[in-house]
Amino acid sequence: MNRSQRILPVYTGDVSGACSALFELGGMVVIHDPSGCNSTYNTHDETRWYDHNSMIFISALMERDAILGNDNKLVDDVVDAALELKPRFIAICNSPIPFISGTDFPALCKIIERRTNIPCLYVRTNGMHDYTVGAGRALAEVAHRFVLPTKPREQVANILGATPLDFCEPGAVDRLRAFVGDAGFELLSCWAMGSTLDELMRSGEAAVNLVVSSVGIPVARLLRERFGTPYVVGVPIDGFAVPLADVLTRAAKTGECLLPTRDARVQGEATCYVVGEPVAATSRAAALEIAAGEPVRAVCAVESAFDLLGPIDVRADGEEEVEQALTNASTVYADKLYAPVCPASARLMPLPHLAFSGRQALAR
């Protein structure tokens, strides 16, 4: 049964994903939720909470207000806080109970925006999807609402889809930035770590976008639609950075969207497996294939696999399917918390992943 997990944890949820994606942009994020969402997020999934005053709150929803449809309390509380704290924008996230009761969030956002004169976005979460969905939708809302009309410039690039959930190790984002520079591009913005909302707003000027996680795919598609910007999918990990840089240059020249993590892979029966987020896992698989010339299978247990997986890769839903997918593995690259479902004979190569093992990923 793919709903039950005997021992594996779950990935970060969509609400926390949205908060993580919006953390550095100067907005005020409100989760319409009774309790728990904020604590879960800031304890396990947010490495920046202690030191940075990002305005992420819950509405402290009560059963009476949920049952009687008293949305005025949410609106009043958001308006009061926004007028005091003066965020660049407001983002409202849904959670299971308002989802069940059918709260009309787009309408509430309009009311809040009218009363505050602050842009108010609805991020379509409900607590029942994983972080790739929530973070992807949050960034797409920002792109939809804030990216300014413009014309692309040559040799300019954005990074799309960087959050600590996938890039938690120290210096990870600096390395992404350096990669873009080394590939001969001026970095315009990084969605959404280390860049301001103003920098993100200029993203339409890019000649190419580098999508470093599935979180960045919705933005990449939106920018493709609005500006015709091509995108390249991949993480420049050791062994894969040089070909990825070549592909980035090619995409900027030709305007093609390129997925070397899917299309330039070795085919055949694999015994080496990589478990993780689709772009990270397929990038790692591609790097290992380049090194050894043998096929490597990516196993992805998050929802936003889109069309990112290669022919031998697997999308697995839940603990049983992951365990089944790994049956023939002799080597598994994965977060350590996957150990209980790896074959006893397999060698586990640890890949700490904040979105899976939470802050334990940082402790190793």
Added chain:
Amino acid sequence: MLKRLGPSVVDAKDATTPVLFDSKLEFNPPAHGVWNIVHVGMLVPEAHQIYVCAINCMRGVVLTAAEMGESERFSCVVLKESDIVRGTVEQVTIEGIADVLRKLDARGTLPPCVIVFPVCTHHFLGVSMARVYRELRSEFPGVDFVEAWMDPIMKRRLSPDVRLRKAMYDPLEPCEADDALVALVGSDFALDTDCDLRSVLATGGYRLVDAQGCSTYAEYKGLAAAGTFVSVYPNAVYGASKLAKRLGRRHLYLPASFDYGEIADECDELRAILRLPTVDYVNQISRCEEALAVARTRIGDAPIAIDASLHPRPLGLARLLLEHGFRVEEVYLDGVSGEEIAALDWLREHAPHVQLSSIVLPELRVSPREREVKTLALGQKAAWFCGTPYFVNLVEGGGLWGYAGIRSLAQLMCEAWTTPKDTRDLIPRKGLGCASCF
């Protein structure tokens, strides 16, 4: 002193009870030493916890267990959007839990006790938990199913924490009472070895037992034999009184207090019930005075901030310290319990400008967290709000109780004042005192 921000800070003289501040948006400070329901459930030896909820709600509890190194005692059933739309939540709850238990059974690790945590969604969709438990008990007759909840939206009911502290004792069965046995129930921390309550019991030849001292489920169920049940933590009172009533036993609520008179009354009550001779407490009080005087000399006029996560009686503690010349400036709390009304009244009269500050309101998220002068914080949240490394790292009162508890706290204050701690490293750790991978 806190910069006055308006509705998130109030002077003691202007405080309203039981709620100090209007309900608004909330945030969560990065101080996580207070136990959550996963930590509490782990006190039942050999019990297995199963949560049934959406992924976003699951994340915090499943990783709590993982951080404790207790993943083998924790499983999930993940509710999806399609379950809501198709109306299959009840069926998925039954099948998911049964599936986990079949897998555990196949591995030879079927637990004797399973604590099940449905959530807000089960209430709102009218899931029949009676049917869920009926079916599970039918398939797994050898398992004790404990009916817990993780439903924070039901704010007009008892909290999930309070109900868990009742439900976790439901497996205890009626049996013959052993009058020499006294059980402490509903506390996260065992009482300190030198505390007055233990001393009173030892004097009369009584033995104090608690969940912390049980290593097997059978031992845990043996707590039922106690002739008297004692609770000292406010969230434990409901469960302890229900348990005592169900088993036909006596229940005593003896809260950890900072009031010399109240402590004496509690000790006297216990002595009377156990038919022990009364004593006077002059020597005990004198030793407390000495300990507080030493602390006062060392800490001097330095500002002190207290938060409600340190102890269920933060205002009582503020009063004790103010009465002994300490400079208590701030108390972080969002509500005043009935047990603290007298302490608040005292503050209103004698320290009207002590500031009572919210812990959760949005303004506090962006307030400056530095103090111009060296500040002593009593509690993790006060330490974060004051940006100080000089803090007493204690939650829920620890195991402190009575006069010995006051002396221990004075000692902890001295140590905190002289030895800075790594606040950033310590306070984000979950469940102070629990096993942790950090």
